[in-house]
Amino acid sequence: MRIILHNENQRPDVLVHVAANVRRLRLAAELSQQALADQAEISRRMLVNIEKGDVNVSLGTLDKLAEALGVLFYALVQPPESEDSARINEVAWVGKAPESRAVLLASKPATQEVELWSWTLAPGERYDSAPDDAGWHEMLVVTQGELTLTLEREDIVIRAGDFHVYPSDQAYAYRNTGTDMLRFIRNVSPRTQSCMACPIVMMFRFEEQRMAKVRITQQGTIHCFPAGLKDEDGKLVNAEISAVAYDGERLLMASDKPIPGEGRSAVFSLPLDSSGPDDSQLEYLTTPLIRQAVKYEDFALTTDGRHMLATTGFDRIDSESHALNAYNHLLIWPLGEPDKVQVVDPDPRDGVEGSLEFRQKLEAAIGQPYYKIEGLAVVPSDRGDGLILFGVREQGNSHDDFAYVRRVIGARYAMTDSDNIEFIEELHDVYAFDPAEYDGVDHECGLSSLEYDPYHARLYLVTSFETEQGSEEVIGGYLWVLSLADFHAGKPPTLVTHEDGRVLEFEHKAEGLAVLDRERLFVVYDNDRNHELGSVDERDERHSCEAPYTMLALV
Structure with missing residues (x-):
């Protein structure tokens, strides 16, 4: 699996935001690059490149950095001057194809962090993820195309207009095996706050009725x-x-x-x-x-x-x-x-x-x-x-x-x-x-x-x-x-x-x-x-x- 991508033709704004935020938060915590790298369990070279804005980091790596810095995930990807986590709308991951991307829409603190994402995957694109913490779940709502969700024991096909909720404390992957663009909404929620997914269901059901x-x-x-x-x-x-x-x-x-x-x-x-x-x-x-x-x-x-x-x-x-x-x-x-x-x-x-x-x-x-x-x-x-x-x-x-x-x-x-x-x-x-x-x-x-x-x-x-x-x-x-x-x-x-x-x-x-x-x-x-x-x-x-x-x- 390729978890760090280098894009020679385009430098997304998210790389600039992540670079500035990681460096600012590291200095505020009075941590050296080596100390933060050790706490986040990544290499110092990777951290140096992140702070320079030269790599497109996997979401798992950003999770580790946020935890090591004692902040929520959104604090790394939104513009440093922004204070509104209810509407972030920032690209946090890009794929090999320029159309493939994950956009963090919003994040609000609950017992643990709850996140709302908008994803786009070009035909043939794939995103692999390590397991989330025990008890976490994800809700996926497909708005266009067809998503193949690969879990440890099965593949689940989710068509446009349908949704699926599953425990994400297992290795999983999103795949676009079709020939059309795939777009879906992703809600990440801990078990103790699983009701936080309800507004997402209500939002889409309301649109269908209107x-x-x-x-x-x-x-x-x-x-x-x-x-x-x-x-x-x-x-x-x-x-x-x-x-x-x-x-x-x-x-x-x-x-x-x-x-x-x-x-x-x-x-x-x-x-x-x-x-x-x-x-x-x-x-x-x-x-x-x-x-x-x-x-x-x-x-x-x-x-x-x-x-x-x-x-x-x-x-x-x-x-x-x-x-x-x-x-x-x-x-x-x-x-x-x-x-x-x-x-x-x-x-x-x-x-x-x-x-x-x-x-x-x-x-x-x-x-x-x-x-x-x-x-x-x-x-x-x-x-x-x-x-x-x-x-x-x-x-x-x-x-x-x-x-x-x-x-x-x-x-x-x-x-x-x-x-x-x-x-x-x-x-x-x-x-x-x-x-x-x-x-x-x-x-x-x-x-x-x-x-x-x-x-x-x-x-x-x-x-x-x-x-x-x-x-x-x-x-x-x-x-x-x-x-x-x-x-x-x-x-x-x-x-x-x-x-x-x-x-x-x-x-x-x-x-x-x-x-x-x-x-x-x-x-x-x-x-x-x-x-x-x-x-x-x-x-x-x-x-x-x-x-x-x-x-x-x-x-």
């Missing part, structure tokens, strides 16, 4: 193409936005119907700023492969944020003709480079490069002659580069003989050298739930979108409905959320509500969701030929070129 309530902050419409645009049959083109994603600067949207005209396509992007989406700067993605696909249903970013995936509905095919191949596309391109778009699992037929190989995998997994894909998301996985999820909305015998479902199938995948994906296992059932079991859900609905939230390691599911009450058409939708840990465990999702606890029932047919940041969501609607605006606008009806949207804030 994610189930939202507030509408903005509504409006987006002009998707020029007013009065007509198709080749002379009919007005209607904006039917079924997919949305956000890359940090621009919204990416798609209509499930073609947008005709030179220089246009069903896929377009526009900037999002503090005032909302700016459709005056709308840009169409006109790469031929993107233009040829028909009936887009959802977008998804890969877990590393480097590639965009797009899926069509896969709800029709003609085995003899290539005319319907355009409805069977799973596309991928490097983020910001749509000109490099590729088909996933291609099978060119009569010159049309659709994802027909992938369609065969869908048929095998779904087991029905008719189905419609409307959800797409990618979540972290223990193998490969991620787990890609497909939301099934309809399944049955045919397009006029089916049932609405809330079914998710998926498969792990690996990125290829050519910026495409390769499935490393068979598509299989991953998740399903029944909205009819919930109070406040008054309509039968099907799954219409999936969205992974990397900020909170959770999955959002959108369901929508289109039905009739008497002679009137009724459309709408619901929003659901659950942690990745609950998703993998097959637990039911939480139905999202307004601040006052009322069920959030969209007045439009919600078809797409994008996570904008830690606090905001963006919802788009595919109302088909329904032009009513409701509360979105003071006008009664929208123009055919307009698409309604809603922005939500988590509360």
